[in-house]
Structures are given as structure tokens and as C-alpha cells.
Amino acid sequence: MRLTARSEYGVLALIDLAGRYGDGPVSARGVAERQHIPGKFLEQLFVSLRQAGLVTAVRGARGGFELSRAPGSITVLDVVEALEGPLQPTLCGGGSGCERGGACAAASVWTRATDALRSVLSTTSLSELAGAQSVFDATAGDPDVSL
Amino acid sequence: MRLTARSEYGVLALIDLAGRYGDGPVSARGVAERQHIPGKFLEQLFVSLRQAGLVTAVRGARGGFELSRAPGSITVLDVVEALEGPLQPTLCGGGSGCERGGACAAASVWTRATDALRSVLSTTSLSELAGAQSVFDATAGDPDVSL
DNA sequence: CGATACCCGACCGAAATGGTAGTGATTGGG
DNA sequence: CCCAATCACTACCATTTCGGTCGGGTATCG
Numbered sequence: 001m002r003l004t005a006r007s008e009y010g011v012l013a014l015i016d017l018a019g020r021y022g023d024g025p026v027s028a029r030g031v032a033e034r035q036h037i038p039g040k041f042l043e044q045l046f047v048s049l050r051q052a053g054l055v056t057a058v059r060g061a062r063g064g065f066e067l068s069r070a071p072g073s074i075t076v077l078d079v080v081e082a083l084e085g086p087l088q089p090t091l092c093g094g095g096s097g098c099e100r101g102g103a104c105a106a107a108s109v110w111t112r113a114t115d116a117l118r119s120v121l122s123t124t125s126l127s128e129l130a131g132a133q134s135v136f137d138a139t140a141g142d143p144d145v146s147l
Numbered sequence: 148m149r150l151t152a153r154s155e156y157g158v159l160a161l162i163d164l165a166g167r168y169g170d171g172p173v174s175a176r177g178v179a180e181r182q183h184i185p186g187k188f189l190e191q192l193f194v195s196l197r198q199a200g201l202v203t204a205v206r207g208a209r210g211g212f213e214l215s216r217a218p219g220s221i222t223v224l225d226v227v228e229a230l231e232g233p234l235q236p237t238l239c240g241g242g243s244g245c246e247r248g249g250a251c252a253a254a255s256v257w258t259r260a261t262d263a264l265r266s267v268l269s270t271t272s273l274s275e276l277a278g279a280q281s282v283f284d285a286t287a288g289d290p291d292v293s294l
Numbered sequence: 295c296g297a298t299a300c301c302c303g304a305c306c307g308a309a310a311t312g313g314t315a316g317t318g319a320t321t322g323g324g
Numbered sequence: 325c326c327c328a329a330t331c332a333c334t335a336c337c338a339t340t341t342c343g344g345t346c347g348g349g350t351a352t353c354g
Binding site: 001003008011015089103104105109110112113116117119120121129131136137 | 148150155158159236253263271277278279284287
């Protein structure tokens with residue numbers, strides 16, 4: 001139940017990659033500049049994203065990252081969990097933390113909250129977001145992404 | 148978008164108060180013992196809960212806290228926001244943090260996530276939880292709350 | 295070779311988290 | 325009237341997390 005800058009940056013970065021899907025590797029540096037993300041920090045995020053199997057790295061000059069699956073098959077939940085670990089309540093409801101066992105009324109609301117969150121995140125794909133972003137970029141004159 | 152132990156403890160504490168609503172003030176110490184919450188920490192939580200108008204304090208011997216409204220009119224969202232501040236994404240979607248203005252596709256998913264969370268929390272009242280808890284306590288033999 | 299890029303691990307300041315400690319102020323009961 | 329119970333307030337503290345930075349290593353293209 002903890003969403004930090006990692007998720008925010010990560011989603012922006014993968015939207016960027018989704019908008020260039022099929023164009024070959026995209027450098028982390030380019031993503032960082034277009035999305036205004038600290039470069040070295042973004043590198044760390046890409047490590048997690050690669051380990052989670054969401055992106056593929058191409059090393060060497062002219063290298064970079066590309067989505068390892070189609071943008072439509074990657075959800076925001078995938079990204080968030082890759083970057084922040086499993087999305088659990090951090091609270092009693094998730095695991096076996098609380099000594100009340102199942103006899104805890106509070107657990108139900110935390111569980112339902114997590115489920116609601118998970119539902120939203122898992123039904124939004126990168127292709128949707130990239131599509132929406134391209135519309136924004138077309139109406140505004142910002143060439144960052146549309147180039 | 149950050150739920151910590153404060154919320155978990157706070158909800159447990161107010162479920163305790165809800166189960167004794169109308170019986171006069173309940174001491175923080177009693178709540179702490181029944182709900183297994185560090186006493187001094189719980190005191191801090193009650194400060195926030197009182198400032199938010201959710202509980203009323205009665206000072207002096209035989210004092211304690213009581214819900215300042217009926218348990219059915221207090222939602223989990225009320226408790227969470229009293230203890231952790233306004234429930235916002237901590238991310239771009241909430242305020243005016245991101246320099247993209249409205250032209251940011253990522254913002255939409257954060258906003259929808261927050262809305263989903265808020266919806267769950269705001270439709271669950273203390274009376275519901277206290278009711279569920281009393282059922283648990285009746286089937287199990289734990290006299291902590293049923294006494 | 296050398297520039298470009300990913301890879302990896304260490305490090306770091308600031309803030310949040312989850313408490314603890316101590317001291318007052320207020321009140322009911324004996 | 326005094327004492328114990330109880331809330332009120334402030335300060336402090338250890339640990340972890342957050343958000344980043346730094347510096348080098350390694351692969352690859354031209």
C-alpha cells in the first residue's frame with residue numbers, strides 16, 4: 001500500500017518505451033531527458049524492470065531498453081510490483097502478521113482496499129496510457145515524445 | 148497513498164470504542180491492552196483523533212475517550228485521514244506537482260487508484276466493523292472485547 | 295580504439311516510522 | 325484534601341526508507 005516516486009517514474013518511463021515500441025532500443029538517457037527523471041536513478045529502476053522481465057536491455061553503443069512484451073499486455077500493476085514489491089496492505093490484512101488470526105474485523109477493510117487498488121492498476125495497460133499521452137502531445141506542441 | 152501502523156492501530160482502537168459506545172469514557176490504557184497497542188503510541192494517535200473531532204476526551208480519574216459521533220457515521224476514511232493526513236496519491240495525480248500540467252497520461256491512473264481506495268474506505272463505518280468484531284469475539288472465547 | 299550504453303555496488307542526507315520518556319494539568323474517589 | 329488515575333504535551337531516539345549521487349566495470353558499435 002505504498003506508492004513512491006519509483007512507481008511514478010517507472011510508469012512514465014514505460015509509457016515512453018511504449019510510444020516507441022518496435023523502433024529498436026531506446027536509451028535510458030533519452031528517457032530520462034524526455035520524462036525529466038534523474039538519469040542515474042532511472043538506471044536503477046530499469047534494473048528492477050529488467051529483472052521483472054518487463055524490459056529487455058541491449059548493451060553497447062546504440063543500445064538501450066525495449067519492452068519485452070506488447071504494451072497492451074503490460075499493466076500498471078506489473079510496473080508497480082516490479083518496482084516496489086508485491087502490493088500488499090503493509091497492514092494486517094495481507095499476510096499473517098496480526099495475532100488475531102482471522103478474527104479481526106479490521107482486516108477485511110484493508111483487504112478490500114488493496115483489492116480495489118489492485119483492480120484499477122491491473123486493468124490499465126501501457127498501451128492505453130501511451131495512447132492517451134500521444135493525444136496530449138499532439139494537441140500541445142511539446143515535441144518531447146512526438147518526435 | 149501511504150497506509151502505516153497509525154491507521155491500523157487507529158482503526159482497531161476506534162472499533163474498540165465503537166463496541167463500548169454509550170458506556171461512558173474508555174481509558175486509553177484499556178484500549179491499548181485489549182488491542183495490543185503500545186500505550187504511549189496510542190496516546191499520540193488519540194491526540195490526532197481528538198483534533199479531527201472523531202473522539203472526545205474526558206480528563207481526570209475515570210476519564211478516557213468516547214466517540215464524538217455515532218459509530219455508524221464515522222468511516223474508515225475519516226480515521227485514516229485523521230491519522231495520516233489527506234489521502235492523496237503522493238503522486239502526480241493528486242495536486243499540482245508535475246510540470247506536465249494536465250497533459251500527463253499517468254496522472255489518470257493514479258487518480259483512479261486513489262478514488263477506488265477512497266471509495267472503499269469511505270463506505271465502511273465503524274459500526275459495521277464493530278459488529279463484525281463482536282461476532283468474531285462471540286464465536287471465539289476471547290474475553291478481551293466481549294467483557 | 296573510443297564513444298556509447300548498460301551493469302553494479304557503494305554511499306549519503308533527509309525524512310518518515312514506530313516508538314519511548316518525562317513532565318504537566320485535571321479530575322474523581324476515599 | 326490528597327492521591328491515584330488519566331489525558332496533554334514535548335522532546336527524544338533508533339531504525340528504515342526514500343530519493344538520489346558517484347564511480348567504476350563491461351559489452352558493443354563504428
